[in-house]
Every structure is written in C-alpha cells, then in structure tokens.
Amino acid sequence: MTTVTSPTIETVADDTLAVLAGPGARLRDGQLEALQALTEHGARVLVVQATGWGKSAVYWIATSWLRAHGRGPTLVISPLLSLMRDQVAAAERAGLRAATLNSSNIGQWQGIEADLATGQIDVLLVSPERLANPTFGARVMKSLTGSLGLVVVDEAHSVSDWGHDFRPDYRRVTDVLRRLNPETPVLATTATANGRVVDDIAAQFGDDTVVLRGPLARASLQLAVLPQLDPLQRFAWVVDHLPQLPGSGIVYTLTVADAERLTEAVRHRYGADAPVAAYTGQLDSDTRERLEEDLRANRVKALIATSALGMGYDKPDLGFVIHVGAPPSPVSYYQQVGRAGRAIDHALVALLPSAGDDGVWDYFATATIPKEPQVRRLLEALGATGDAMSVPQLEAESGLRRSKVDLLLKQLAVDGITERTADGWVSTGKPWSYDQEHYDGVLAVRRREADIMRSYIRGDQCLMQLLQQSLDDPEAEPCGRCSVCLGRLPEPLRPDADPETVARVRQLLREGQQLLEPRKMWPGGSFGRRGRIPAAEAAEEGRVIVHADAAEWGELLAGALRTDGPPPPDLVEACVRTLAQWGWAERPETVVALSAAGHPQLVGGVADALGAAGRLPVQRWAVDGTPPADATSVDEATFWREALEAGALPDVAGQVVLLIVDASSSGWVVTVAAAQLRMAGARAILPLLLHRTVG
Numbered sequence: 033m034t035t036v037t038s039p040t041i042e043t044v045a046d047d048t049l050a051v052l053a054g055p056g057a058r059l060r061d062g063q064l065e066a067l068q069a070l071t072e073h074g075a076r077v078l079v080v081q082a083t084g085w086g087k088s089a090v091y092w093i094a095t096s097w098l099r100a101h102g103r104g105p106t107l108v109i110s111p112l113l114s115l116m117r118d119q120v121a122a123a124e125r126a127g128l129r130a131a132t133l134n135s136s137n138i139g140q141w142q143g144i145e146a147d148l149a150t151g152q153i154d155v156l157l158v159s160p161e162r163l164a165n166p167t168f169g170a171r172v173m174k175s176l177t178g179s180l181g182l183v184v185v186d187e188a189h190s191v192s193d194w195g196h197d198f199r200p201d202y203r204r205v206t207d208v209l210r211r212l213n214p215e216t217p218v219l220a221t222t223a224t225a226n227g228r229v230v231d232d233i234a235a236q237f238g239d240d241t242v243v244l245r246g247p248l249a250r251a252s253l254q255l256a257v258l259p260q261l262d263p264l265q266r267f268a269w270v271v272d273h274l275p276q277l278p279g280s281g282i283v284y285t286l287t288v289a290d291a292e293r294l295t296e297a298v299r300h301r302y303g304a305d306a307p308v309a310a311y312t313g314q315l316d317s318d319t320r321e322r323l324e325e326d327l328r329a330n331r332v333k334a335l336i337a338t339s340a341l342g343m344g345y346d347k348p349d350l351g352f353v354i355h356v357g358a359p360p361s362p363v364s365y366y367q368q369v370g371r372a373g374r375a376i377d378h379a380l381v382a383l384l385p386s387a388g389d390d391g392v393w394d395y396f397a398t399a400t401i402p403k404e405p406q407v408r409r410l411l412e413a414l415g416a417t418g419d420a421m422s423v424p425q426l427e428a429e430s431g432l433r434r435s436k437v438d439l440l441l442k443q444l445a446v447d448g449i450t451e452r453t454a455d456g457w458v459s460t461g462k463p464w465s466y467d468q469e470h471y472d473g474v475l476a477v478r479r480r481e482a483d484i485m486r487s488y489i490r491g492d493q494c495l496m497q498l499l500q501q502s503l504d505d506p507e508a509e510p511c512g513r514c515s516v517c518l519g520r521l522p523e524p525l526r527p528d529a530d531p532e533t534v535a536r537v538r539q540l541l542r543e544g545q546q547l548l549e550p551r552k553m554w555p556g557g558s559f560g561r562r563g564r565i566p567a568a569e570a571a572e573e574g575r576v577i578v579h580a581d582a583a584e585w586g587e588l589l590a591g592a593l594r595t596d597g598p599p600p601p602d603l604v605e606a607c608v609r610t611l612a613q614w615g616w617a618e619r620p621e622t623v624v625a626l627s628a629a630g631h632p633q634l635v636g637g638v639a640d641a642l643g644a645a646g647r648l649p650v651q652r653w654a655v656d657g658t659p660p661a662d663a664t665s666v667d668e669a670t671f672w673r674e675a676l677e678a679g680a681l682p683d684v685a686g687q688v689v690l691l692i693v694d695a696s697s698s699g700w701v702v703t704v705a706a707a708q709l710r711m712a713g714a715r716a717i718l719p720l721l722l723h724r725t726v727g
Contacts, residue, residue: 070219082249083250094217126354129152179213189225191205256522262387272533278349281334283337284338284448308335327347353382357370358393410441427555431558432664548702548719550571557666575720577720589723596630608641620689625651629695651682657671689709691718
C-alpha cells in the first residue's frame with residue numbers, strides 16, 4: 033500500500049517560488065519563519081517588512097500548503113481595487129484560483145459565489161468596505177467564516193487609528209476574526225507600522241499574536257530633498273526634469289487638482305512626446321486599471337498621481353518617485369516611495385517641498401477626527417424616527433456634508449453606536465461619549481509626524497535613517513547615498529526651476545477653463561427646503577478663475593484675495609478671457625457684484641471692469657458678515673438666505689445676470705443668490721466665482 037505524504041512547507045515554498053520568481057529562487061530572510069508560524073492551528077502572525085520584501089509570496093505559499101492539506105480557501109482583505117487586481121494575477125501565477133468581489137465586477141458575483149460553494153476557488157479577495165456591507169456579510173461571509181483556511185489582512189496598519197491610513201471599515205476585520213473557526217490562522221502584513229501601531233494591531237488580534245519585524249532600509253532607493261520651491265516652480269521643475277529621469281515612474285501630488293494641472297502642463301510642453309496621465313481616486317475603475325497597465329508596460333513615462341496610486345501597486349522596475357509636496361507623515365512617505373526600485377539596483381526618489389505644504393498637513397491631521405457637536409447632530413437625526421436612514425437622508429436631516437456623514441457613521445460603527453443594515457443606517461441605542469483624550473493623542477501623534485517631515489525636509493540627518501527611525505526600525509543607520517549623506521543632489525537633479533518654464537506654465541494654467549457646477553439639491557433640515565432645486569430657481573453652469581491655492585495665482589492669493597483691494601490687471605484679463613470663451617446661450621445684460629468673503633473692493637472692481645468692457649450696467653448686492661468657518665451646509669445656506677434677503681435686491685427682472693462672487697468653498701452663496709435673483713424675475717444666472725476656496 034502506497035502512503036501519500038503531504039508536502040512540507042519548505043517543499044511548497046520552493047515549488048511556488050520557482051513559478052513566481054523563476055528556478056533557483058529562494059526564500060528571503062524572515063519568510064520561512066512566517067510560514068512556519070502559519071502552519072500552527074489558530075496562529076496570529078503580524079509581519080512588518082520593507083516594501084518589496086515579498087509579503088504576498090508568504091500568503092500564496094501558505095495558501096498552497098493549506099490547500100494541499102485539505103483546508104478551506106484563503107480570504108484576503110485588501111484595501112484597494114488596484115492592489116486586488118495585482119494580487120489576483122500573482123495568485124494565479126502561483127497556481128492558485130483567485131477571484132475578487134468588488135463594485136466593478138458585480139455581474140460575476142453569482143458565478144464566483146457558486147465556485148466558492150463548490151471549493152473551486154483558492155483565494156477570495158475583498159475590500160474592508162465589502163465586509164461592512166450587511167448583504168455581503170449575510171450572503172457570503174456567513175457561509176465562509178467557519179470553513180476558511182487562512183485570513184490575510186493586507187496593509188494592516190489601516191486597522192489602527194494610530195496609523196497613517198486609518199479606515200474605519202477595517203475594524204470589521206475584528207468582527208470576522210471573532211466569528212472564525214478558532215483553528216483558522218490569521219496573517220496581517222504591512223510595511224508601515226511603528227511600535228504603537230504594532231501594539232494596537234496585536235491587541236486587536238489577540239494576546240498570542242506573533243510579531244515578525246525585519247529591517248526597513250531599501251538599498252535600491254537614492255533619496256533626495258530639493259531646496260524649497262514655490263508651487264509654480266515645482267510644476268516647472270517636473271516639466272523640465274521628466275525626460276531625464278530613469279525609466280518610468282510616479283509623480284505624486286497632494287491634491288487631485290494639482291495632479292490634473294501638472295499633467296496638463298507636461299503635455300503642453302512636450303505634446304505627443306509626453307506620455308503622462310493623471311491618476312486620481314475620481315477616475316472610474318476601468319480607467320485606473322488601464323493606466324496602471326500602461327505604466328507597468330512602460331507605455332507612459334509617468335503617472336501623475338494622488339495617494340490613490342499607492343499601497344500595493346507593483347511594478348518591479350519602477351525607476352523613480354517624485355513628490356510635488358510632502359505627505360504629512362514619514363510613514364506614508366515611506367509607503368509611497370516604496371513603489372520604486374523593487375527589482376532594480378537603483379531608483380531615484382526626490383521630494384520637492386514648499387512652504388504651502390504645512391496647510392495641507394494641518395487639514396489631513398484633523399480631517400478624520402470627529403467633532404462632538406457634529407456627532408451629536410448626526411445621532412439626533414438618526415434617532416429622530418427610529419427608522420433606517422440612508423446617507424443622503426442623513427445629510428439632509430443633519431446638515432452635514434455627505435462625506436462627513438459617511439465617515440462619522442463608520443467611526444461610530446467601530447464603537448457599536450451605529451449599524452449598517454440592508455435598509456440603511458440605524459442607531460443601536462448604545463450611549464456615546466466623546467473620547468477627547470484619545471483624539472487629542474491621535475492629533476498629537478500626527479503633529480509629531482509632521483515635525484519629523486520638517487526634519488526630513490531640512491536634512492537634519494540621513495534621509496533613509498530618519499524614515500526607518502519613524503517606523504521604529506532598530507537597525508536604522510546612515511545609508512551613505514542620499515542627498516544628505518552625499519552633501520549634494522544626485523544626477524540629474526538640479527536645485528532650481530528654469531524661469532522661462534515657470535512663465536510658460538503660469539500662462540498655460542491661467543488660460544484654463546474651470547467649471548462651477550450648480551448645486552442640484554436643497555440642504556433640508558432647518559433650512560426648510562429639501563429635494564431638487566427647481567429649474568426656475570437654479571443657476572447655470574458657472575466659471576471659476578482661481579481654484580484653491582492655484583500656483584499660478586500666488587501673488588493674488590497673498591494679496592487682494594487675502595486682504596481685499598483693487599483687482600490687479602492680470603485678474604481682470606483672466607476674467608475677460610473667461611467670458612470670451614464661455615459660450616453661453618444668452619449674453620449677460622447686467623452685472624451683479626456680491627462680496628461673500630469680505631472683499632468688496634476686489635469683486636466691485638472686477639464687476640466695474642467687466643461692465644465697462646461689455647457696456648453693461650453694474651449693481652452691487654451688499655450683505656453683512658460671513659457664516660462661521662465650521663458652519664454645516666444647512667447653517668451656511670440658512671445664513672445666506674437671511675443675509676441676502678436683508679439687503680436691497682438688485683433690479684434684474686427679465687435680464688440675464690452675470691453674478692460675480694469673490695470667494696466660496698461650498699458654493700451655497702451662489703446657489704441661494706441665484707434662486708433669489710431668479711424669483712425676482714431674472715431669466716438666467718451666470719455665476720463667475722473669483723476664488724473657489726478649500727473648506
């Protein structure tokens with residue numbers, strides 16, 4: 033009788049690596065230790081290793097071994113669709129049958145779930161948001177949790193609100209762990225967890241969690257920090273340097289607007305010879321997948337991207353990563369630069385700092401920390417009827433912005449205060465108290481991380497060593513190759529921007545058309561009106577001259593838009609050019625100047641200039657005061673309705689109105705003013721917003 037011997041973990045590792053990396057490939061230091069730990073029943077293993085170390089290889093090998101021993105499929109909880117696509121491909125190269133259930137493949141769900149039920153799938157990848165979906169939980173997870181062979185929590189730092197990328201839906205992971213067969217092993221992986229985050233994850237996973245940490249230095253990366261440039265100089269620097277950078281790579285920006293505008297500047301300079309594209313979270317999944325493949329196949333020189341192209345994107349020969357603006361955390365910076373130099377000996381990493389980065393850091397530091405009055409308002413709205421409510425309903429009832437409602441609901445769900453059901457969100461009835469001490473601690477950590485980034489920018493010590501220390505790597509030491517260790521910038525980097533390129537970029541960006549989409553819904557709540565804004569009260573599509581902290585308008589942002597004053601000639605020229613390119617259905621017949629941000633000289637001067645140029649009458653609509661900076665949508669809309677009604681309404685009966693407003697972030701002043709002018713008899717409202725601020 034022949035005895036069939038189950039393969040050892042070492043044998044499976046050799047076979048899988050040969051497929052993934054070629055004959056002769058061997059495990060790296062620490063990989064076998066992680067694999068051996070996962071062969072134990074009920075193991076809880078947290079692996080903290082450098083980007084490119086091969087964390088995914090560990091769970092493909094472990095899955096192959098477990099399946100060979102008759103165990104169930106592996107569930108991989110992965111944060112990004114792009115990362116899931118890479119992992120599905122890698123799993124299949126390892127000889128595993130992998131599938132993902134996500135918003136882009138709903139039509140395949142039924143077949144995938146049928147294959148799961150019959151054991152034909154080895155690996156299922158889902159996002160934490162999918163885990164939080166009650167329908168998915170009832171239909172899929174209920175049948176899987178008792179039969180899973182392995183659970184993998186990828187990018188596990190997202191579980192901890194002490195981490196740089198806390199996502200409340202990741203806390204659903206702990207719900208899954210509680211329902212697991214106690215013998216199911218769990219593997220959590222990350223490259224970006226310092227000591228505090230590691231302790232938090234281990235506490236959530238259990239006292240017996242095995243933590244395996246390795247050195248985080250990346251010998252292939254040559255780090256550099258340039259002298260401080262202003263925002264427009266940074267754009268020009270990228271335009272000039274891009275062709276000289278090695279291979280293909282990623283240029284990171286801090287905002288969507290900067291990614292799109294820098295892409296435009298590069299394309300304008302090089303035309304058809306400038307294979308670049310903007311990559312942001314606002315793109316649909318098919319476009320993002322196509323762009324990822326274009327970069328992977330070197331069909332583009334660079335993707336100019338926000339952090340949406342980050343965790344897990346795998347291009348082994350990525351030659352450079354450039355940051356136009358510093359991320360607020362050394363941990364997130366390490367994670368992003370780790371995309372480069374995975375399978376090549378040298379990759380160039382450069383940071384282009386600017387004084388304006390601090391304002392972005394302050395926003396990121398506080399954006400996810402709940403404010404007690406907002407939470408109270410949301411819970412009051414949720415408990416008013418006792419019925420399940422959708423996010424749009426809660427937006428209308430609470431007056432909070434939709435993105436804030438969504439975030440707060442998920443944060444409250446972490447503590448069991450709210451729950452998402454198939455019919456919507458409900459209150460569990462559990463009392464809620466604001467944990468001021470905890471949030472003060474989170475904010476203090478984020479501000480300390482910002483201080484570390486300031487030290488990085490100043491070049492206080494070896495750049496790689498500083499990143500390692502921020503992740504509590506005990507093996508941190510000078511790298512000998514960064515711009516601090518060398519005492520100079522590596523080739524081909526230059527410290528400044530060509531003034532001629534700066535001028536060309538400024539002119540190009542000033543000529544761009546930026547649309548102001550009209551709001552379509554009233555805010556509800558105490559405003560007294562909800563639902564769709566009637567066409568007879570709505571504004572037309574408008575235009576914006578200066579968007580946020582637009583680099584090409586730096587002098588204006590520091591001058592008239594900050595302190596008020598007569599409009600400079602170049603602003604008036606930009607307004608005239610915008611009107612000439614507008615393409616409206618009907619020409620304006622009167623100009624109304626409205627100061628919503630305390631800049632009456634600026635908006636009045638622009639109105640006078642445009643009125644003179646177009647031979648149009650000009651009227652000023654006076655209002656007193658501005659809404660509080662932290663006003664909700666309901667409060668802001670209510671403020672503007674009352675403030676505008678208190679002033680003398682312009683005479684606009686039967687006319688097409690060019691409505692010029694100095695500044696607004698939400699656009700509520702434009703929406704409310706347009707409705708009042710339409711009800712006063714105006715045939716159409718064409719809004720021209722001088723400055724769309726960031727709220």
